[in-house]
Amino acid sequence: MLRIDNLKVELDSEAGLVKAIDGLDLAIRRGETFALVGESGCGKSMTALALMRLLPDNGTVAQGRVLLDDEDRHGQTDVLSLPEARMRSVRGGRIGMIFQEPSTSLNPVMKVGQQIVEAIEAHTALRGEAARAKAIEWLRRVGIPEPERRIDEYPFRMSGGQKQRVMIAMTLATEPDFVVADEPTTALDVTIQKQILDLLRDLQREQGMGLLLITHDLAVVSGMAHRVALMYAGQIIEVAEAAEFFAHPRHPYARALLKALPDAQRRNQPLAAIAGTVPPLTTHFTGCRFAPRCERRMPHCDSTLPELVDTSADGQSPHPVRCLLYVDDGRAAAAPAESAPPPLPARAATVAFADQAVGAPLLQVSDLKVRFPIRKGALQRVAGYFNAVDGVSFQVGAGRTLALVGESGCGKTTTGKAIVQLLRTQARIEGRALLDGSNLFELNGDALRAARQQIQIIFQDPFASLNPRMRVYDVLEEGLISLRTEMDAGARKQRIEALTDQVGLRREALQRYPHEFSGGQRQRIAIARALAVQPRLIVCDEPTSALDVSVQAQVLNLLKQLQRELGISYLFITHNIGVVEYIADEVAVMQRGRIVEQGTSAQVLSAPREAYTQTLLAAVPRLIGAPSA
Known part of the structure; x- marks a missing residue:
C-alpha cells in the first residue's frame, strides 16, 4: 500500500544542517499495522510529517520517494511529487494523520464538532446535518461521553485524553485508506486506549486500512503491530515481525529498551536506563550512531558505518539489523546476543512489594x-x-x-x-x-x-x-x-x-x-x-x-x-x-x-x-x- 524509498529529510537550523531522516526505507502492506519505535528525537514524527508533506518551513526532502497505491490509475503515485492542490485531497482523504499533541492540532477558537464536520465535508459527500450526525457517531465510537452535548464544546473544555479522542475521531471520520498515527494513545487511559485500538483493528478488517503506528509504548506495539521497525538517530536499525522482535531482539539498543520497562518485579531496583542521549543530528557520523551508549561497543564501532544486515535463518522472515555484531553473513555473531526478558503474565496473581512503613x-x-x-x-x-x-x-x-x-x-x-x-x-x-x-x-x-x-x-x-x-x-x-x-x-x-x-x-x-x-x-x-x-x-x-x-x-x-x-x-x-x-x-x-x-x-x-x-x-x-x- 505504501512504500518509502531512501527518504532523506534535512532541516536548516542555527546549529547547522540537521539530517533528521537519513536514508529510510519502508514498505507497508494493505491492512497491516507497521510500528515505528525509538527514542524521542530519533526522527519518528519527522517521518510522519514528511509522508503528509507537512514539514516545517526549514525542512526539505533532500532525496527519496513516497509511493502510494493508486487504484484509479492501477499503479503508484509519488506523494512527494504531487501538486499541492491534488495533495490536499490525498491528505485527510486517502492518508489520515493522528497528531501527537492534540492541544496544538485542534483549533482553539472552533468548536470540536465544527472541526470534525469540516473534515467530513472536505473529504466525503456528506453535508450539513448528515455530516454533523456522522461527527456525533464518531465521537461516540471513540468514547466521548454525551457526544450530542460535547460536540458543541471548545477544546479547552476537554481533558487531554478527551482532546486526543477528538483528534482520532476527526481522522477516522473520513475513513482514509491509510492512517499515520503519531502517539495516538499517549494521553489516553488504559480502558479508552483499548477501545481505540480495538476500533482501529475493526477498521482494518472492514476496509483493509494500513496503519503506520508511531509510539513508544512497547506493550501497545506487541499487541497491535504485525511488523516493527526500530529507529535511532534518523536511521532504521532493526526491522522484524513483531513476535520475533519481542522474543529475540538483536540490536543492543532493542534489548536495552525492553530491559528499561517498569513493572512490579523491578520495584526495588533502578531501571536499566540507557546512559546518554540521542546524538545531535548535525553530527558527521563516521561509525555506529549508537556506539557511545552501547554496552557491547567494539573498537571498530567508532570508525565503521554499519549497514542493515539480514540476520534471519533460512526460511524465516527477514530480520535486518544495523550492527557490526552481525557483519559475518548476519548469523555468526547472533548467538551471544541476549534474549528479551520474559514478559509479565496478563494478570499476575500476586505482586511482591516491599512497602515501607508509612511516614507522617x-x-x-x-x-x-x-x-x-x-x-x-x-x-x-x-x-x-x-x-x-x-x-x-x-x-x-x-x-x-x-x-x-x-x-x-x-x-x-x-x-x-x-x-x-x-x-x-x-x-x-x-x-x-x-x-x-x-x-x-x-x-x-x-x-x-x-x-x-x-x-x-x-x-x-x-x-x-x-x-x-x-x-x-x-x-x-x-x-x-x-x-x-x-x-x-x-x-x-x-x-x-x-x-x-x-x-x-x-x-x-x-x-x-x-x-x-x-x-x-x-x-x-x-x-x-x-x-x-x-x-x-x-x-x-x-x-x-x-x-x-x-x-x-x-x-x-x-x-x-x-x-x-x-x-x-x-x-x-x-x-x-x-x-x-x-x-x-x-x-x-x-x-x-x-x-x-x-x-x-x-x-x-x-x-x-x-x-x-x-x-x-x-x-x-x-x-x-x-x-x-
Whole structure:
C-alpha cells in the first residue's frame, strides 16, 4: 500500500544542517499495522510529517520517494511529487494523520464538532446535518461521553485524553485508506486506549486500512503491530515481525529498551536506563550512531558505518539489523546476543512489594470538592454547577508516592490543580488540603508564595505549559528568581545546568525555544522546571506519558533517587499501570469525581475489590506477542 524509498529529510537550523531522516526505507502492506519505535528525537514524527508533506518551513526532502497505491490509475503515485492542490485531497482523504499533541492540532477558537464536520465535508459527500450526525457517531465510537452535548464544546473544555479522542475521531471520520498515527494513545487511559485500538483493528478488517503506528509504548506495539521497525538517530536499525522482535531482539539498543520497562518485579531496583542521549543530528557520523551508549561497543564501532544486515535463518522472515555484531553473513555473531526478558503474565496473581512503613502525612486532603460553573444565554449567566471532584479524601506521606489513577475526565488532573491553587478563579473549591498543617485553600500573599516553593506541578501537556517566547534557560530560571530569592545568578546557572544533566538534555538545549524540541524532550524541560526550586511535594500529572521507554526509565530513576535523598513526596497522576507498579506506595482509584478504592499498591493491584478497578487492570496492555499478519 505504501512504500518509502531512501527518504532523506534535512532541516536548516542555527546549529547547522540537521539530517533528521537519513536514508529510510519502508514498505507497508494493505491492512497491516507497521510500528515505528525509538527514542524521542530519533526522527519518528519527522517521518510522519514528511509522508503528509507537512514539514516545517526549514525542512526539505533532500532525496527519496513516497509511493502510494493508486487504484484509479492501477499503479503508484509519488506523494512527494504531487501538486499541492491534488495533495490536499490525498491528505485527510486517502492518508489520515493522528497528531501527537492534540492541544496544538485542534483549533482553539472552533468548536470540536465544527472541526470534525469540516473534515467530513472536505473529504466525503456528506453535508450539513448528515455530516454533523456522522461527527456525533464518531465521537461516540471513540468514547466521548454525551457526544450530542460535547460536540458543541471548545477544546479547552476537554481533558487531554478527551482532546486526543477528538483528534482520532476527526481522522477516522473520513475513513482514509491509510492512517499515520503519531502517539495516538499517549494521553489516553488504559480502558479508552483499548477501545481505540480495538476500533482501529475493526477498521482494518472492514476496509483493509494500513496503519503506520508511531509510539513508544512497547506493550501497545506487541499487541497491535504485525511488523516493527526500530529507529535511532534518523536511521532504521532493526526491522522484524513483531513476535520475533519481542522474543529475540538483536540490536543492543532493542534489548536495552525492553530491559528499561517498569513493572512490579523491578520495584526495588533502578531501571536499566540507557546512559546518554540521542546524538545531535548535525553530527558527521563516521561509525555506529549508537556506539557511545552501547554496552557491547567494539573498537571498530567508532570508525565503521554499519549497514542493515539480514540476520534471519533460512526460511524465516527477514530480520535486518544495523550492527557490526552481525557483519559475518548476519548469523555468526547472533548467538551471544541476549534474549528479551520474559514478559509479565496478563494478570499476575500476586505482586511482591516491599512497602515501607508509612511516614507522617505531608499532605492531607479532606472532602475536596471542585465545582465548575455552567453558563448559559447571551449574558453567560451561571445556570448551575458541574461537580468535577466530589468529596475526595486522601493523604500523601513524607517521602511517599500516592498514585491517582482512573479514566480520562474522572477528575484526577482537576484534583491536582486544585491542590496547587490553580483553579481559584475558575471554580468553587470546598474542603481542606493541609500541607504541614496549613490549609492551602486559605493562604494568600507571601504565605501562598512560600507554599508554592514547597509544592510544584508537572503538567500533562508540556507544549501548552511552556512559554513559547522564552528560551529553555529562562523557563528554568523563572521559578528560581521568583521562589528562591536567596540564589544569585551564578548559583542559578549551576542549578540549571545540573538539572539539564539530570533529566537527560544537552546543555546547548538551554538556548533553544520549546517549539524546537520533540514532545518527549519538552516533557523533560517541564520536569526540570518543577524540580528547580527543590519542592517537598510534586504533583506529577502524567509526567512520563510523552516519554519514550529509555527516558522514562531515566526520569523514574531520578524521581526515586530524589525521593530517597531529599524525602520528596509525589502525587502521581497517571494511567500507566506499569509505572504505578514500579513507583507507587499507595494507590487511589478515581471514578466520576470520587475515589472508589484506596490502599497500598499491593492491595489494590493484586486483589482489587471494586469492579471498576478490575476493569482498569484487565485493560492494561502487556508484552504478549503480536497478531498474525
